[in-house]
Amino acid sequence: MNELLNWQIGAGVAIASLALGYLLGSIPFGLLLTRMAGLGDIRSIGSGNIGATNVLRTGNKKLAAATLLLDALKATAAALAGYYIAGPEAGLLAGFGAFLGHLFPVWLGFKGGKGVATYIGMLLGVAPVWVLVFAVVWLTVAFISKYSSLSALVATLVIPVALWIVGSEKVALVMAIMTAVSWWRHETNIKRLLAGTEGKIGQKG
Numbered sequence: 001m002n003e004l005l006n007w008q009i010g011a012g013v014a015i016a017s018l019a020l021g022y023l024l025g026s027i028p029f030g031l032l033l034t035r036m037a038g039l040g041d042i043r044s045i046g047s048g049n050i051g052a053t054n055v056l057r058t059g060n061k062k063l064a065a066a067t068l069l070l071d072a073l074k075a076t077a078a079a080l081a082g083y084y085i086a087g088p089e090a091g092l093l094a095g096f097g098a099f100l101g102h103l104f105p106v107w108l109g110f111k112g113g114k115g116v117a118t119y120i121g122m123l124l125g126v127a128p129v130w131v132l133v134f135a136v137v138w139l140t141v142a143f144i145s146k147y148s149s150l151s152a153l154v155a156t157l158v159i160p161v162a163l164w165i166v167g168s169e170k171v172a173l174v175m176a177i178m179t180a181v182s183w184w185r186h187e188t189n190i191k192r193l194l195a196g197t198e199g200k201i202g203q204k205g
Contacts, residue, residue: 004169009089017090021078021097025118026105029070030055033063043111050105051113053148071113072121074098079125088126092174095122099178103185114185116152119178123159127171134159146200149189156182 009017030050034042039058042050046057052068075098082094102118104110123131134155141151156179163172183190192198 004173007089007170009087009093013086013090014093017082017086017093018097018100020081021075021094021099022101024074024078024081024094025098025101026107026112027074027101028105028108028112029074030067030113031108033067033070034058034060037063039063043108048111049113050108051102051115052117053114068117071102071117072124074102075118075121076125079122083125089170091126092170095125096174096178098122099181103181115178115182116156119156119175119182122178123175126174127163127168130159130163133162142201147193147198148201149186149198150193153183153186153190 028050030052031042034040034055037060039060042054042058046054048054051071052064055067056064058064075095078098079091079095081091083091099115099118099122101112103112103115105112120131120134123134137155137158138151141154142148145151156175160172160176160179163169163175189198
């Protein structure tokens with residue numbers, strides 16, 4: 001608890017870190033890549049989101065993989081930039097800003113993705129070993145349930161709890177807030193999961 005209360009970052013640096021992260025995170029790679037590939041506006045198909053899952057609905061797996069990678073790395077880049085410019089607390093805030101930028105990009109009327117890729121990218125930037133934990137949880141739940149959305153929901157829930165247990169309180173706090181926002185963004189998926197109508201991995205139609 002002492003670590004959680006001992007934030008030493010100044011207000012100006014905190015705001016600058018959030019702004020830097022937000023600008024990086026708001027780059028809509030899914031939209032840009034699909035347009036460059038001549039596939040039109042990704043927001044007009046599927047869920048209307050700009051993330052990799054919706055890009056996959058175009059049938060272009062390579063484009064979806066590229067979107068996933070770039071959406072993750074923009075959060076990693078933000079977190080690392082904040083860290084090297086002003087320290088670990090700035091890195092946390094910059095990574096969080098990137099997460100918010102992806103979900104609510106100013107260029108697209110604040111309508112972005114659901115944030116799973118940027119969540120992973122944030123982890124990679126501030127606590128890279130935990131990406132492996134996220135992956136193990138995601139793969140385990142996916143293998144058992146065959147639900148991608150449930151896998152992400154469980155993995156994002158496990159991460160902040162585990163981080164708190166091992167004493168990384170500041171990282172746990174930020175990741176917990178990101179988890180809450182991500183769950184909110186997955187509201188429709190949660191409703192479909194409860195109703196038994198959520199699409200399973202590999203399911204067509």
